[in-house]
Amino acid sequence: MTIPSFVIGIAGGTGAGKTTVARLITENVGEAVTRIPIDNYYEDLSHLELEERASINYDHPSAFEWDLLRDQLSTLLEGQSIEMPVYDFEIHNRKEDPKTVEPTDVVIVEGILALYDEDINEMLDLRLYVETDADVRILRRIQRDVIERGRDLEGVIDQYLSTVKPMHEQFIEPSKKHADLIIPEGANSVAVNLLEEKVQAEVGSDAMRDWERPSGPSAE
Numbered sequence: 192m193t194i195p196s197f198v199i200g201i202a203g204g205t206g207a208g209k210t211t212v213a214r215l216i217t218e219n220v221g222e223a224v225t226r227i228p229i230d231n232y233y234e235d236l237s238h239l240e241l242e243e244r245a246s247i248n249y250d251h252p253s254a255f256e257w258d259l260l261r262d263q264l265s266t267l268l269e270g271q272s273i274e275m276p277v278y279d280f281e282i283h284n285r286k287e288d289p290k291t292v293e294p295t296d297v298v299i300v301e302g303i304l305a306l307y308d309e310d311i312n313e314m315l316d317l318r319l320y321v322e323t324d325a326d327v328r329i330l331r332r333i334q335r336d337v338i339e340r341g342r343d344l345e346g347v348i349d350q351y352l353s354t355v356k357p358m359h360e361q362f363i364e365p366s367k368k369h370a371d372l373i374i375p376e377g378a379n380s381v382a383v384n385l386l387e388e389k390v391q392a393e394v395g396s397d398a399m400r401d402w403e404r405p406s407g408p409s410a411e
């Protein structure tokens with residue numbers, strides 16, 4: 192594999208289709224891709240009761256442990272494995288066991304604030320922002336949170352109006368200015384096909400990568 196990996200950041204509002212885009216553009220390259228969902232880097236809130244954890248603002252940048260994400264991403268880019276935390280949305284906390292993640296040709300950093308942090312942005316080779324209308328996103332979120340994340344309708348609506356929407360407007364939408372590409376309507380087939388080709392090229396042509404990178408082996 193090539194070191195450092197080619198790193199793609201995928202940001203966008205809740206329900207925009209980030210995970211779907213990440214899955215579709217990498218589904219034909221097998222294990223050459225590692226996904227780092229930044230949800231896994233929510234602060235460890237084990238010291239709080241479940242009820243207190245449920246009322247946290249999970250859409251504010253301060254909810255994330257950025258130092259850990261920066262450290263683990265750079266470790267991965269140096270070619271070493273990491274012990275990535277794994278988040279459980281039902282209990283609003285990390286699971287007990289982390290997941291061992293090995294370095295791969297392509298790394299995808301995905302999450303609402305994937306383009307927010309300056310240091311993380313510098314580590315990204317391609318910055319994507321998935322843009323989908325708010326009404327579509329909230330409908331998707333209601334469906335997902337009730338079915339997969341153990342929430343009730345009233346709770347999803349309250350959280351959306353009190354934190355998700357205002358934080359989207361304050362932090363997530365403005366992070367779009369850091370994007371190299373904006374993908375309208377999420378997983379649209381033209382965008383997905385182009386990005387899939389790019390991912391396959393990165394997995395398949397290590398030699399070209401070295402030519403392109405000033406810090407790559409051929410530049411030394």
Ligand SMILES: Nc1ncnc2c1ncn2[C@@H]1O[C@H](COP(=O)(O)OP(=O)(O)O)[C@@H](O)[C@H]1O
Nearest residue numbers: 204205206207208209210211212331376377378
């Ligand atoms: N282009 C699309 N068309 C229809 N449904 C979609 C599309 N993209 C995503 N979805 C659906 O919307 C929901 C949220 O998508 P997801 O990729 O998990 O969003 P995010 O990761 O941005 O929160 C999922 O149920 C997914 O299947």
Ligand SMILES: O=c1ccn([C@@H]2O[C@H](COP(=O)(O)O)[C@@H](O)[C@H]2O)c(=O)[nH]1
Nearest residue numbers: 204205206249250280283284302303355
């Ligand atoms: O304990 C938690 C942690 C996060 N959330 C919400 O998740 C979304 C981000 O996930 P997407 O897959 O991008 O939708 C964020 O808007 C948080 O509000 C949560 O509800 N509970």
